[in-house]
Amino acid sequence: MSTTNHIARVRIVRDTYCDSLRLLVATSVMSEREDVSWAGAVMATPSGLENLAAEGFGEEVIGTAGSNDLVLAVRTSGEAAAQTALDSGTEAVYAQAPAESEGDAVAPPRTLRQAVEQMPDATVAIVSVPGEYAALEAHHALSEGLHVLLFSDNVSIEEEAELKKRGNELGLLVMGPGAGTSVISGTGLGFANSVRRGPVGVVAAAGTGAQEVSALLDRWGVGVSHVIGVGGRDLSEQIGGRMAKAAVRMLDKDPATKAILLVSKPPSQTVAREVLGQCTSTPTVATFLGLGDMETPSGVRLARTLEDGALAAARLVGVTPTATSKGVRRQVEDAIAALGEERRTVRGYYSGGTLCYEAQLIIGELLGDVYSNEPLLHDHTLPAPPGTHVLLDLGAEEYTVGRPHPMIDPTTRLEIMRREARDPEVAVVLLDVVLGYGSHEDPAGQLASVMEEISADGGPRVVAYVLGADTDPQGYARQRAALEQVGCLVTETAARAAYAAAAIASRRPELAEVH
Structure with missing residues (x-):
């Protein structure tokens, strides 16, 4: 829609934190209105303010909003349309909050420590906060003895290396940053599919790569034991495959995992070989997209595409799928x-x-x-x-x-x-x-x-x-x-x-x- 004669309006909600998923939902709800040419829900962090400024919402519009404030911004055809859109965004933000049960309602936890006290049996923390705060929250989760799914983007590679080094020392997984997909013991985390349990364990430095192979294995009647997303940079020289190695070792010892499938965009060849070297007893397939040929340990085979990798893994557990281009x-x-x-x-x-x-x-x-x-x-x-x-x-x-x-x-x-x-x-x-x-x-x-x-x-x-x-x-x-x-x-x-x-x-x- 043309922005001609459109007006820009914002609503600042003080001291209200929203994770990235709630921000996306609020943005989507406002954007869906026909009279809205642009909409965004962001936290007023430096990067958030920079993004708003690029859309014409500068300091003269935003004012004194700080990192703990939520900003809803719209460009619309008129004042009434702007207020309606902002109202819908506000409702979407609060609709995502946990509903209190009747009777003795438990207040939603405001800190990780409070969450652990409410859920003492929890083993995984999902961290989805702006990148500048994500590493600190992940460290807090590790201190509580929790594996971490670090959904957040914009975490520096130095912070990632530090987190994964500490995770190794504590015997805990740090999945991410930018880990969009994992399936742990049948429970999907992030963007995940409803896949059956089965004998193939997946370690992936590629989000939709993990989804593709696990969905194919499900459709072919095979299923997955676990899908562990380690973040797209894990197999780089800087990170050294710390979490991929740990994930492979875990799956190698898991009695429910009869084959391991690794998925990644081009890794460091040195790191890839080190990761494959962790597969000491479980047959393994690796799909390293774009890498080409490389020497692999005995018992490990390379696959060229995601489909090839899923087919090879299925065959390792005794299933021969019929993947067809018929018609x-x-x-x-x-x-x-x-x-x-x-x-x-x-x-x-x-x-x-x-x-x-x-x-x-x-x-x-x-x-x-x-x-x-x-x-x-x-x-x-x-x-x-x-x-x-x-x-x-x-x-x-x-x-x-x-x-x-x-x-x-x-x-x-x-x-x-x-x-x-x-x-x-x-x-x-x-x-x-x-x-x-x-x-x-x-x-x-x-x-x-x-x-x-x-x-x-x-x-x-x-x-x-x-x-x-x-x-x-x-x-x-x-x-x-x-x-x-x-x-x-x-x-x-x-x-x-x-x-x-x-x-x-x-x-x-x-x-x-x-x-």
Whole structure:
């Protein structure tokens, strides 16, 4: 919506802390209103104020808000619309607070110490606070003898190294920072899917990578013992794989874990070998996306894609899944026949960073250079050269400043696709739909009408992948059907979606069967 004649209004709620998930919910609720062109709910930390200033909400508007204050900000068509939007954001913030039971209600704890006193049997603390406070809160949790899922971003690598060194000394896991996904003894933490228990243990330095392999293992009837997300930097030289090593050792000793699957974007080769060396008795598969060949310990095999890794792990526990591209080649041929000759490029709009990276690798290998994750220019156009394949991770920080993550709210992704996807050079629009706890309640329903609009009148074909388990709250079968009903080509795995997109753009239908 145009911002012409729109007004900017803020509401400051003093001494009110909200974690990142509540901020995202409040932002989403305000943004959904038709008369709101921009909305954001942030804590008035230095980084939060900087983000608001970039949207035109400077000190003259914000005033004296401090780090412990909540700021709700909107740009709307008028005063009444602004107040209504701010009211809805305020209600969303407080709706997330724990409801008191009748009778002797227990006040929500205000400190970690109080939480431990109320839940003395707890073993894991989830830390989701602004990055400048996250390390301190994680240290407090370790001092209480708790494993930590550090959901927060913007934790320095020095703080991460210190936390993980201390965790090693205490025999506790520090999952993160930026750990979006873990499943511990059947309980999902962060963005997780409803997956069955089973014999494969997953250690992942990649959030949607962990979701992809655990969802595939669930759909193939295998299941997972635990999914331990260690944070995207864990296998770097600076961190040295401290938590990946600890997680592998734990799974190696776990009688319920019969195979281990490691997942990561390109790690340090030295660190990767050290991590694999911790697998002393349990057969192991490693998917190190983009790393290429490397020497591995005996009994460890490498897999090239997330699907390959999940298949190999399933076979290690005696299950031979049927991952198929049946019928895809025919759909690819039909898509090619419907395209004008000038349409030769792929545009990918991803909510999952690991899925986007895997697709970049596949399409880059098959079609050549891929332009990836530079933010849009100020005039809202992509700065990629003509004829370039573009795959964007829209969950990256440059796209989520003041906006909910696209897994939670697809609004930003829809805006970008409407603006960019009908470029006359585009042959294929490629995207993921990620289900599970924490994700939008009906992501395919939100996307379907836009997908139909994009493909109309000889527009680009849409290739989609639905990452989910059969028992996810959104309903895996329903989500697939919603996309198929509007003509999307929906594949069985994320890798196969990338192969299908490459096949359509290059007019080589055989590529759809390469995998």
